[in-house]
Amino acid sequence: MEPLHSLVYVSAAVDSFSDDALQELLTRARRKNAQLDVTGLLLYADGNFMQCLEGPQATVGRLFEEICRDPRHHRVITLVDEPVAQREFGDWAMAYRRVDLPQWLRIAAASAPDRAGSNQPSAVREILIDFWRTCSR
Numbered sequence: 862m863e864p865l866h867s868l869v870y871v872s873a874a875v876d877s878f879s880d881d882a883l884q885e886l887l888t889r890a891r892r893k894n895a896q897l898d899v900t901g902l903l904l905y906a907d908g909n910f911m912q913c914l915e916g917p918q919a920t921v922g923r924l925f926e927e928i929c930r931d932p933r934h935h936r937v938i939t940l941v942d943e944p945v946a947q948r949e950f951g952d953w954a955m956a957y958r959r960v961d962l963p964q965w966l967r968i969a970a971a972s973a974p975d976r977a978g979s980n981q982p983s984a985v986r987e988i989l990i991d992f993w994r995t996c997s998r
């Protein structure tokens with residue numbers, strides 16, 4: 862079996878997304894992720910995305926390349942790109958939350974590359990996992 866991989870990035874929407882536009886993006890993404898055996902989490906706050914993708918290494922790499930080319934967002938910055946032992950969002954073809962700006966700032970500040978450091982990319986994953994556990998209770 863191909864090794865499991867996890868990738869987390871942040872990006873900025875080119876134009877801010879309406880609820881309808883986000884729903885459409887999610888519906889397509891969930892359908893495709895289910896086919897690809899990819900799971901994860903997408904957060905959206907006021908024009909900012911943070912996404913975690915997890916799945917077979919090569920598949921995640923190819924999907925991320927495609928996502929990077931998507932003209933609806935730009936300024937993509939990878940925060941985590943590493944093998945993992947298990948999925949954290951295994952129940953979700955793509956879990957989704959719209960978050961408010963204070964929440965976003967907390968998550969983004971805690972996940973900033975200079976804080977997480979190259980030796981601790983999994984800290985970013987832990988922040989997302991904690992956030993998801995708290996907000997889905």
Ligand SMILES: Cc1cc2nc3c(=O)[nH]c(=O)nc-3n(C[C@H](O)[C@H](O)[C@H](O)COP(=O)(O)O)c2cc1C
Pocket residue numbers: 872886889890891893894903910912924927928929931933934955
């Ligand atoms: C912030 C963001 C996150 C996305 N996440 C996913 C995703 O998880 N899975 C996916 O298939 N497409 C995702 N997309 C859409 C892809 O960039 C691309 O449009 C899609 O894979 C093309 O699907 P298609 O092969 O059905 O045309 C995302 C796009 C954006 C802007």
